[in-house]
Amino acid sequence: MCFNEDLTTVETTINYRVLAGVEDDYFDFSQEVVSAELDGESVIAVRGRSEYYSNDVVQGGFTESVNYSQIVGPFMLRGLRNEFRRFDETGTEVQFSFNTFEPPRETRFDLSAGDSYESEFTFEQQVEQDGIVTSVDNFEFHVVTRFDGIEEITTPLGTRAACRFTETTTQTMMGVPTENEQTFWIGVGNGLVLDSEPGAGEIISGTINGVEI
Secondary structure, eight states: OOGGGGSSSSSSSSEEEESSSTTTEEEEEEEEEEEETTTTEEEEEEEEEEEETTTEEEEEEEEEEEEEEEOOSSTTTEEEEEEEEEEEEOOOOOEEEEEEEEEEEEOOOOOOOTTTEEEEEEEEEEEETTTTTEEEEEEEEEEEEEEEEEEHHHHHHHHEEEEEEEEEEEEETHHHHEEEEEEEEETTTOEEEEEEEOOOOOEEEEEEEEEEE
């Protein structure tokens, strides 16, 4: 119910609009699932593009992304690497960055209500500008993810059944830990994050393979 197999099926297209937290501001996302190779292994990749709009006018160029992962059975993914390319209004690339997870970050959808799982990984982030590495940061993560169950939520899409998850994350950099908690709701049947707290993130509209969610 919480996992939509289409989201990991090659040639699936996903388009959605998300509130940006400011009135009349939003992000538009377009994504496609493709087959790929990473470090000599066959993986899936989600290629995406995002744009930020204010009063229906795009602001500050756009971002292209590629998220690489492995499918482990029908209810688990392993996140491997994320890449981001930032372009200005003229279409010129101004920044490239990538994140790697070691070991791969697991995302599970095989839980019963009240169950949780833990994951530990190192997150490395490298940023480049004009082909020059400008920063490399390493973070240690310990994440506890709990499936709270299915409940109804109301968003701009209407009232929908959603799987509620709570993540408690401890992030350590240079020996200093910080902890935060986030709750997010994944739509039953469509598998997209409909809302999250704290912060903005409500989906206003969306399609999967051209079908409205």
